[in-house]
Amino acid sequence: MSNIEPRLISRAEAVARVFSPSRLTLARQIDGKTKRQLAESIGKSPAAVTQFELGQASPTGETLARCAQTLSFPVNFFEAGRAQLSLDTGSVHFRSLRATRAYQRQQAVGYVALLWEVVESIERFVELPIVDLPLSGAMRSRSPAQAAHELRELWGLAPGPLPHLVRHAEARGIIVSVLPRTLASESASATPEHTSGIGNVDAFSASLPLRPFVGLAGAKGGLLRRRFNIAHELGHLVMHPEAIPGDQHHEREAHLFAAELLMPEEVITDELPPRPELTSLVQLQKRWGSSVSALCFRGRILGKYTEAQQRRMMITLNQLGWRTNEPEDERLLTGEHPALLSRALDLASSRGLTVIALAEKLALPPALVRTLLGILDNKPRLTIVPCGPD
Amino acid sequence: MILEPPSQPSRPPGRERPEPVRRLGQPFFDNLVAPYRPGAVRSTLHKMLHGQYAEADRINKIRGWGGAQPHGNDRYQYSLEQGRFLSSNLPGAEIQRPNGSLLYVIGTALIYPKRYGEREDDCPTFAQIDEDSEIQLGLADGRFEVAPTLFDPDPTTPRQVVWLLFAGNHIESGPLAAFLGKPGGRLSNNRIDWLAIEPLLRDDVDPTDQSSQGWPDNSPSPSSAPLPSEPPLSISLRP
Numbered sequence: 001m002s003n004i005e006p007r008l009i010s011r012a013e014a015v016a017r018v019f020s021p022s023r024l025t026l027a028r029q030i031d032g033k034t035k036r037q038l039a040e041s042i043g044k045s046p047a048a049v050t051q052f053e054l055g056q057a058s059p060t061g062e063t064l065a066r067c068a069q070t071l072s073f074p075v076n077f078f079e080a081g082r083a084q085l086s087l088d089t090g091s092v093h094f095r096s097l098r099a100t101r102a103y104q105r106q107q108a109v110g111y112v113a114l115l116w117e118v119v120e121s122i123e124r125f126v127e128l129p130i131v132d133l134p135l136s137g138a139m140r141s142r143s144p145a146q147a148a149h150e151l152r153e154l155w156g157l158a159p160g161p162l163p164h165l166v167r168h169a170e171a172r173g174i175i176v177s178v179l180p181r182t183l184a185s186e187s188a189s190a191t192p193e194h195t196s197g198i199g200n201v202d203a204f205s206a207s208l209p210l211r212p213f214v215g216l217a218g219a220k221g222g223l224l225r226r227r228f229n230i231a232h233e234l235g236h237l238v239m240h241p242e243a244i245p246g247d248q249h250h251e252r253e254a255h256l257f258a259a260e261l262l263m264p265e266e267v268i269t270d271e272l273p274p275r276p277e278l279t280s281l282v283q284l285q286k287r288w289g290s291s292v293s294a295l296c297f298r299g300r301i302l303g304k305y306t307e308a309q310q311r312r313m314m315i316t317l318n319q320l321g322w323r324t325n326e327p328e329d330e331r332l333l334t335g336e337h338p339a340l341l342s343r344a345l346d347l348a349s350s351r352g353l354t355v356i357a358l359a360e361k362l363a364l365p366p367a368l369v370r371t372l373l374g375i376l377d378n379k380p381r382l383t384i385v386p387c388g389p390d
Numbered sequence: 391m392i393l394e395p396p397s398q399p400s401r402p403p404g405r406e407r408p409e410p411v412r413r414l415g416q417p418f419f420d421n422l423v424a425p426y427r428p429g430a431v432r433s434t435l436h437k438m439l440h441g442q443y444a445e446a447d448r449i450n451k452i453r454g455w456g457g458a459q460p461h462g463n464d465r466y467q468y469s470l471e472q473g474r475f476l477s478s479n480l481p482g483a484e485i486q487r488p489n490g491s492l493l494y495v496i497g498t499a500l501i502y503p504k505r506y507g508e509r510e511d512d513c514p515t516f517a518q519i520d521e522d523s524e525i526q527l528g529l530a531d532g533r534f535e536v537a538p539t540l541f542d543p544d545p546t547t548p549r550q551v552v553w554l555l556f557a558g559n560h561i562e563s564g565p566l567a568a569f570l571g572k573p574g575g576r577l578s579n580n581r582i583d584w585l586a587i588e589p590l591l592r593d594d595v596d597p598t599d600q601s602s603q604g605w606p607d608n609s610p611s612p613s614s615a616p617l618p619s620e621p622p623l624s625i626s627l628r629p
Binding site: 124125126127128129130163164167168170171278279316319320332334335339340343344347348350351 | 424477478481482497498617618620621622623624625626627628
């Protein structure tokens with residue numbers, strides 16, 4: 001176990017007096033660690049960590065400093081007295097639930113809690129777009145296709161391809177965030193299992209207080225997949241006000257909603273080639289911003305392709321490796337990167353709210369704040385060039 | 391019995407031949423095989439021809455007898471076995487066998503392999519079609535029709551017929567030369583009126599390149615229509 005700086009211990013001793021058990025749970029979940037793993041890292045028993053998180057015992061300054069170091073959070077993150085979003089994994093729509101481990105779901109929910117704090121801080125300075133999404137279950141009784149059609153009408157979208165889906169969602173007040181590849185520190189102490197971050201969570205959504213939220217996997221799939229995922233999550237938000245995570249019926253409805261939102265039947269039917277052919281579907285992929293497999297799925301649902309034809313195309317896509325990594329023309333997908341929060345912070349910077357100020361206010365690492373806001377790190381890379389003896 | 395060593399295929403003495411055609415018309419092939427990398431398609435086709443000759447040569451050596459005909463049979467039989475090679479190099483491409491014939495389907499190209507001569511300096515425009523072959527007659531006109539079936543009721547996908555013309559023989563092996571031809575109809579001497587001919591291999595294609603797997607190329611298209619502008623984000627500072 002590494003030594004802790006006396007200055008950090010001294011600071012941690014002060015924080016330990018106003019220690020918030022739920023902040024420790026949150027930090028641990030975001031880092032993707034089990035209680036046992038945290039306990040091993042800080043030299044305590046798992047039972048002790050449980051007691052800390054339940055508020056049955058308080059950590060010493062040194063223990064808290066070790067927690068902060070292990071979980072890569074500033075020590076004052078663990079101070080009590082801040083509002084914290086209470087969201088459990090049962091109130092969030094998760095895709096690919098069967099492939100998602102419990103710690104990954106907790107990690108994702110922890111991420112949302114932090115994002116909520118960031119959004120709340122920004123909204124004190126900036127008015128974000130008014131939410132324009134029927135969230136009260138008004139579309140509950142609609143078929144997925146009807147609901148998608150109504151949403152297009154509500155948003156004033158003409159039938160046809162729907163570019164910039166992420167930007168459309170943001171313009172309607174929906175917070176879209178791309179989950180980091182790993183929320184855990186890059187430290188060597190993290191096990192390989194956890195450095196994969198929340199890789200199995202494809203996308204998830206929740207109706208937060210004030211604003212709906214869609215989280216998208218950063219590590220999985222490209223922008224075409226991201227588009228389908230956000231359309232899928234919009235389907236959950238408008239049709240399924242009560243989340244039943246992993247429910248197959250809900251998942252299928254959200255899939256059909258996404259297919260109709262991105263590829264409306266009245267237009268796509270005539271454009272799909274008579275047979276699912278790679279060459280033609282790649283052209284449609286560029287026009288519609290939907291992956292070849294999604295187009296093929298659409299053709300199958302619309303009765304244009306047989307199951308055998310779709311299966312055959314899937315085999316080809318598997319051979320190509322396109323099921324997980326389909327080449328895409330990024331120039332056509334520029335509006336699929338979230339921008340709302342970073343632009344809002346740009347605006348708020350004139351009132352002194354910068355990344356650093358926000359990080360200090362929320363006691364978060366600045367890098368994590370940048371990630372939450374979707375700000376790409378453009379720092380120049382320095383390379384050390386070895387010099388010869390002369 | 392003593393087997394005589396095979397001799398080079400000889401050209402009848404005293405017959406002057408015109409300079410063989412190596413290019414004709416405008417290049418056409420690369421556009422047809424999008425979204426594959428054209429170089430990989432060309433390389434794969436060349437490797438397939440080379441593989442056919444190499445296999446026929448190998449069997450010929452084991453057999454120890456026979457001339458051009460069994461060598462040609464072996465070459466053809468082996469070509470029927472190359473479907474896996476084709477699809478592993480060019481996923482989605484396939485071999486079709488209408489009425490016992492053989493065609494490669496790559497992108498929107500329907501490629502018909504045809505040996506046009508024995509020697510490297512034979513002219514591909516001398517390729518002779520078999521007037522008893524309905525498929526060849528149709529392919530000479532650039533036509534290829536598949537009858538609808540119960541499982542494939544609408545098989546009429548527009549494709550461009552391309553002839554893969556190659557030269558080789560059972561002594562020197564092959565392919566000694568190979569071209570891609572775009573047919574424009576049948577001539578009266580059972581030859582084809584070629585709209586375009588281009589060499590199979592270009593300078594930038596290495597036929598021995600083992601890494602040239604032809605994953606479809608989906609790079610940005612310069613002709614893509616401009617996107618509509620993004621919807622504006624309505625944000626403002628609070629008073």
